[in-house]
Amino acid sequence: MQESKETHISNHLDEIVAAVSVTPRKKIQNKLPQTALFQPPREKLHLCEEKAKSYSSSHKHKEAVHELVRCIALTRICYGDSHWKLAEAHINLAQGYLQLKGLSLQAKQHAEKAKEILTNSLMPPYNDNTDVFKCSIELFHTMGRALLSLQKFKEASENLSKAERLAKELLQCGRIIKEEWIEIQARIKLSSAQMYQSQKKSKEALPHYQEALEYIEISRGEKSLECVSILRELAGVEQSLGFYDASINHFLQAHLIVLSKNPSQEEAAVSAHFVAHASIASGRPEHHDVAEQYFQESMANLKDAEGMGKAKFLSIQDDYCHFLQVIGQKEKATSILRESLEAKVAVFGDLSPKVAETYRLLGGTDLAQGNHSGAHKKLKKCLQIQTLLYGPQDKRTLATQQTMDVLAKAPEVAVKPRQTPRAKAAFCGCAAQHGRWDSIPSRLFAPTGNRAAPPTPGGPHWDLGDPSGDLVLQVLGSSTGTQLLPPKHHLLFYISIHLPEQSTPTVMISVEKAKTSLRLAVVFHH
Structure with missing residues (x-):
C-alpha cells in the first residue's frame, strides 16, 4: 500500500515537471530529471527563444507561437512587468501571430500591449537605451503589418513611416551600423510595397518592391532564398502593369535560385509553373516557346507523383491545356483533358469542381x-x-443550364431514341469499385411497396421489383464510405433513377444506425 502511494506521488511529480519544463509534451514518456523543475528562469527563457527561432525557420509557426507565449511568462518572471524586455516578448509573439493566417487581430493586441509597456517602462540611462529604440522600430513595423492585414491602410502607413524614420535617426546618430539599417529597410520597404499592392496601387508599389529587393540582395546575397518571394511579388506587379518581359525575367531569376538550392520535385514544378504562367499572360507569340518549355519542365517533375503532388500535376496540366487552346492546338488540349478525366475522378472525387470543369471544357469543344x-x-x-x-442558382450552374437549354433545341438532341426501363444512368462515373454492399444501413422500397432485392456484392445496382418493373435504382458510391467530398462535408451518395414514360416516381429511403451524416441526391430520368 505504501509502495503504491509513493508511486502515485512520483507520477504526480513527473506531471508537474512536464508541465513547467520546456521539454515538449511528446517527450513526457521519457523520464525527465526532476532537476528540470529547478532550472533557472533565464535558462528556460533562453531555451524557449532558441526553440521559437528554430520552429519559425522551419515554418512550424504554430509550435513557434506556443514557445513565444512561454517566453512572455518567463520574461515577466525574469524582468518584471515594466521592463522593455517584456515589450519585446509581446512584439515577438505578435510577429508569430502574423505568420498564422487569420490571427492579425491577436497580433495587433500584443503590439498594443508592447506599446503600453514601453510607454510606462523605466527607461535605462541615455547611453544604454539603444536596445529600447530598436525595440520601438520593431514595434512600429509589427503594428504596421498587423494593421495592413486588417486592411487599415492609413494607420499601417503611419506606423511604417515611424519605423523608417526612427531607423534613419539611429543610423545618423551612430546607434546602429549600416548593415543593420539595410536589413531594417528591406523589411519596411517590403511591407510598404505590400500595403500599396493591397490597395491595387501597383505603380506606387513597384519602386518599394525594387528597393526591398536591392536591400535583400545586399544583406543576404543575390542567390538567397529570401529573394525568391520578393522576386515573385515584384514580377506579379510588373505583370499587372504590362511589363511582361521584366515580369518573365524576374520569375525566371527566382526559378534559377530555387533550382540552385536542391528543391523537392514539387517545389521545382511550382517554380517552373510560375515562369510558364507569366509567359502566357503576355499574350505574345514570342513568349509561347518559353511557356511550352516551362510547362513541360513543370509537369515532368510531377508526372509520377502521388497524393497532393498528383493533384498539383493535374492542376498544372489544366493550365497547359488552356495554353494549347489559346495557341490553336485544340485537338491536343481535348485529348489531354479526356485522358485526365479518370485521374481527376481518382484524385479529386467524382463530385468535384475539377471534374465538373473538365466536363464543361470537353462539352464546349464538342459544341465548337x-x-x-x-x-x-x-x-x-x-x-x-x-x-x-x-x-x-449559382452563376456557374445557371450558365451551364443556359447552354443546355440552347442545345436542347438542336435536332440531334431533341429527337432521342426512347430509353429502355433498365438503361444505365447517364452519370455513371462514380459507380462503386470496392466495398461491401450488404453493409449499407438502408432499406429501399419500390413504388409498389415491395422491398428491394438485395444488391449483388460488389455491384453498383439495386433492381427494384422484377425485370419488367417500374424503375432501376443505381447507387454511385461505396458502402464503406467512399469520400466523394472533402472530409469536412457530409458524405454524399448520388442516386440516378430511370423511369419509363408516364410512371410516377416514389422512392422511400430510410437510413438506420448510420455513423455519419448522409446526403442523398436523387435525380429522375425519363
Missing part, C-alpha cells in the same frame, strides 16, 4: 466542333455535379 449530342451529354454531367456542389 458541331457535335451537339456529345456536347449535351458532357454538359449534362457537368450540370449535375455543379447543381450538387454549388446549388441550382
Whole structure:
C-alpha cells in the first residue's frame, strides 16, 4: 500500500515537471530529471527563444507561437512587468501571430500591449537605451503589418513611416551600423510595397518592391532564398502593369535560385509553373516557346507523383491545356483533358469542381466542333455535379443550364431514341469499385411497396421489383464510405433513377444506425 502511494506521488511529480519544463509534451514518456523543475528562469527563457527561432525557420509557426507565449511568462518572471524586455516578448509573439493566417487581430493586441509597456517602462540611462529604440522600430513595423492585414491602410502607413524614420535617426546618430539599417529597410520597404499592392496601387508599389529587393540582395546575397518571394511579388506587379518581359525575367531569376538550392520535385514544378504562367499572360507569340518549355519542365517533375503532388500535376496540366487552346492546338488540349478525366475522378472525387470543369471544357469543344449530342451529354454531367456542389442558382450552374437549354433545341438532341426501363444512368462515373454492399444501413422500397432485392456484392445496382418493373435504382458510391467530398462535408451518395414514360416516381429511403451524416441526391430520368 505504501509502495503504491509513493508511486502515485512520483507520477504526480513527473506531471508537474512536464508541465513547467520546456521539454515538449511528446517527450513526457521519457523520464525527465526532476532537476528540470529547478532550472533557472533565464535558462528556460533562453531555451524557449532558441526553440521559437528554430520552429519559425522551419515554418512550424504554430509550435513557434506556443514557445513565444512561454517566453512572455518567463520574461515577466525574469524582468518584471515594466521592463522593455517584456515589450519585446509581446512584439515577438505578435510577429508569430502574423505568420498564422487569420490571427492579425491577436497580433495587433500584443503590439498594443508592447506599446503600453514601453510607454510606462523605466527607461535605462541615455547611453544604454539603444536596445529600447530598436525595440520601438520593431514595434512600429509589427503594428504596421498587423494593421495592413486588417486592411487599415492609413494607420499601417503611419506606423511604417515611424519605423523608417526612427531607423534613419539611429543610423545618423551612430546607434546602429549600416548593415543593420539595410536589413531594417528591406523589411519596411517590403511591407510598404505590400500595403500599396493591397490597395491595387501597383505603380506606387513597384519602386518599394525594387528597393526591398536591392536591400535583400545586399544583406543576404543575390542567390538567397529570401529573394525568391520578393522576386515573385515584384514580377506579379510588373505583370499587372504590362511589363511582361521584366515580369518573365524576374520569375525566371527566382526559378534559377530555387533550382540552385536542391528543391523537392514539387517545389521545382511550382517554380517552373510560375515562369510558364507569366509567359502566357503576355499574350505574345514570342513568349509561347518559353511557356511550352516551362510547362513541360513543370509537369515532368510531377508526372509520377502521388497524393497532393498528383493533384498539383493535374492542376498544372489544366493550365497547359488552356495554353494549347489559346495557341490553336485544340485537338491536343481535348485529348489531354479526356485522358485526365479518370485521374481527376481518382484524385479529386467524382463530385468535384475539377471534374465538373473538365466536363464543361470537353462539352464546349464538342459544341465548337458541331457535335451537339456529345456536347449535351458532357454538359449534362457537368450540370449535375455543379447543381450538387454549388446549388441550382449559382452563376456557374445557371450558365451551364443556359447552354443546355440552347442545345436542347438542336435536332440531334431533341429527337432521342426512347430509353429502355433498365438503361444505365447517364452519370455513371462514380459507380462503386470496392466495398461491401450488404453493409449499407438502408432499406429501399419500390413504388409498389415491395422491398428491394438485395444488391449483388460488389455491384453498383439495386433492381427494384422484377425485370419488367417500374424503375432501376443505381447507387454511385461505396458502402464503406467512399469520400466523394472533402472530409469536412457530409458524405454524399448520388442516386440516378430511370423511369419509363408516364410512371410516377416514389422512392422511400430510410437510413438506420448510420455513423455519419448522409446526403442523398436523387435525380429522375425519363
